[in-house]
Amino acid sequence: MSNVEAEPAEVTCTSTPGDVEVLTPREVPLGGPRAMPVRRTLPQKQRSLIGAWCFCDHYGPADTSMDVAPHPHTGLQTVSWLFTGEIEHRDSHGVHAYVRPGELNLMTGGSGICHSEQSTPSSTTLHGVQLWLALPDAHRDAPRDFQHYAPPTVDVAGATARVFLGTLAGSTSPVHTFSPLLGAELLLPAGTTLTLDVSEEFEHGVLLDTGDLRLGDTELGLNSLGYLGTGHATLTLSTTAGARVVLLGGEPFGEEIVMWWNFVGRTHEEIAAFREEWQAETDRFGRVEGYPGDRLPAPQLPGGRLRPRGNPA
Template identity: 65%
Template sequence: MSNTETHPAELRCGALEDGVPGAGVEVLTARDVPLGGPRAMTVRRTLPQRARTLIGAWCFADHYGPDDVAESGGMDVAPHPHTGLQTVSWLFSGEIEHRDSLGSHAFVRPGELNLMTGGFGISHSEVSTPGTTILHGVQLWVALPGEHRDADRDFQHHVPSPVPLDGGEVRVFLGSLAGDTSPVRTFTPLLGAEVSLAPGGTVTLDVDAGFEHGVLVDSGDVRVEGTAVRPAELGYVAPGCTTLTLTNEAIDPARLVLLGGPPFQEEIVMWWNFIGRSHDEIVRAREDWMKGSRFGEVHGYDGAPLPAPELPNAPLKPRGRVRRPA
């Protein structure tokens, strides 16, 4: 998915932020971002924001739907570029057609992972299919570490099997959880999973104490380690926990996406759809996109590529990650 904001914030983020073990659950609220014109669908963005910009290498989280496509117009994101990241597409309902400059032509369907590696530069388009009536899911980005930020373009597809739990179910699309491991390659240790909770159900998961975790609630009356996290909110848990307890207090099933990874030890600059390490790196990526080099072509999309927004007049400046008090 593209960041279609016409004035995207410049973010420099990384190793300055500390999570404090045992400090409880930090609840992050989302902001609404429209994808396109007046009839466009709206996404709820919880990462990045001023309070927190990374959870492990997870650097971007959009949550959308359930949207009636007849009213919202669905998703129609023209070809756009990415550098220095991987995109993770995960749906709860609907279907999205993916095309990229690697030549991949695939469909994002509920419970199926599509992961694209941008590396030095890739472009892609995303369009909800004509048969989609309700569109609902998440779009996530992963920052690539410095030594791999120019990695080869790649596209991977994986269908995880559901793992039954006492009180719920989990589908592990990245990393390892509840005895299941995804075969999909990542460049830093990561966890990505959909967790379903039965009405009144409680699940306690064994997690890596070296990871920080984020719980993005899709539906239900959910408590994370006893703290209420409402739908569209993201609960942050600092490293140091060996278990994570999730409770659904509602009479209907609940659903959430669990993200995790060790704290990212590098500073990165995020602007529009680019991740780099400096202002100049972002400038070069934008120039290459606008002159039609480096990112390849997306074939099969009916329309023009997205133009890049104008860069701010001043150099992209750091926005330090929040250091939590001891």
Template identity: 65%
Template structure:
């Protein structure tokens, strides 16, 4: 589900924000966004937000489910394009079939990460399988840095091991973490230093992680609630902490356990423009990407095996797109 299906997607010019103190936790609430038509599945979006555009190079985070597909119809995203980014799919429940224009055909399953690189341009589809009754997961985007934003198409799949630690368990699907002196790392390549992990915190427990002090981190709560550096983060919220600390303590706040997704990375110091499924650097680039998609340009290629039409790009506004900036700018 790595398409932005908003019918009137805004352009976003995303910049670095002033960093809080290392131990300060910024709470970013989610907003509900319906994806698709009248039976749309609703997602909870935390990135980008008015408060924050990036966590490292993570620039887009949708959290969805548990979603009853008998009510919403499940996921059926027609061929659509991407530029200037990597997409990361991570499921808790359900199964999704992925096809893309480089010929990849794979399943997205719980506990297995699929990462697709669409730098210069790629197209793909994602469809929930007939046996899926509940969909529950996150969709994430990573902004590519300027020197790599035209990277060729690529697709990676990895099944991370579950690492049991004091207070819970961890699956590292992007980047690496150190446990008891040993590094657990994902083999998936990224273009900037990143971290992505699913963390389960036991009931009443605190899970303390050794983290890179050069990274900024954010905890996205899937189930339950947690405290991070003394600040409570509820379900669907993102708790952000800036660089500087070498440990991160996540505590169950309800007494019944919690599950979170931990995102991290070195601060991303570039400005990007996001509109629909494109990331560029200027208004003119976004217009050119949209035009290329509507012309079925070879930039994006074609997806084979999907029984339907391509997803048309939304109409651009009749005036020049204006950047949306963070309120502290």
């Protein structure tokens, strides 16, 4: 998915352990003149990363369509996860695939890739999350790649889980990532209190999609993201009416990154060079075949460097 803000900020990000926080989303229009609103909980001023997770858009359920023209990425992996609907994906790696509920699509765009996303004609309701993973410096020029995985549903003390990245409750995803991570969808029936064994080396984020939820003693508002730092061997989730959540985790990233538009890099100059190459249609990003329209042009760079911001120490 693209970040189509007209004036995207340049963000210098670091990931460090912190106290428990509740991150509330801001609404961002996605998709041009007939934009679909999405709720963005990462990055934010107070927290830019959770492990390598550096971007979280949450959308729907909405009676809408998606049509995001070909756009570029560098230095990241995109993670597409749907609850409802179907999205057609095309990319410059030559992949033509579909994003469907309960099935992971992970695209690697290290040195450069471009892709398009369109909801299918039969999909009148869209509901899901789009996530980005920052690639560590040693792998940020990784070649283009695409992985698909449909995780099984596993029982977790009366709740159910689909583990699409990493390991949780004895279920392990085979999908390759470049840093230690966790990604899972959890469904908690009404009246459930669930304690999960997790890695103390990880920081975690819990996104509440539907229902009500407490993370430990902290109540999460609908569509908010609850953050818990490292040093916790368990997470306790409780709900009165039932809940669906997305659980994210990973070791603190430990590197600075600069995010602007759809690029992840390390310096302002590098991001500016990526933008210039996209506008010049160089081979770095390739071409999307089969999309019935033009590429998405890059916004103008900011007039000057913005103040770096990252996670609190």
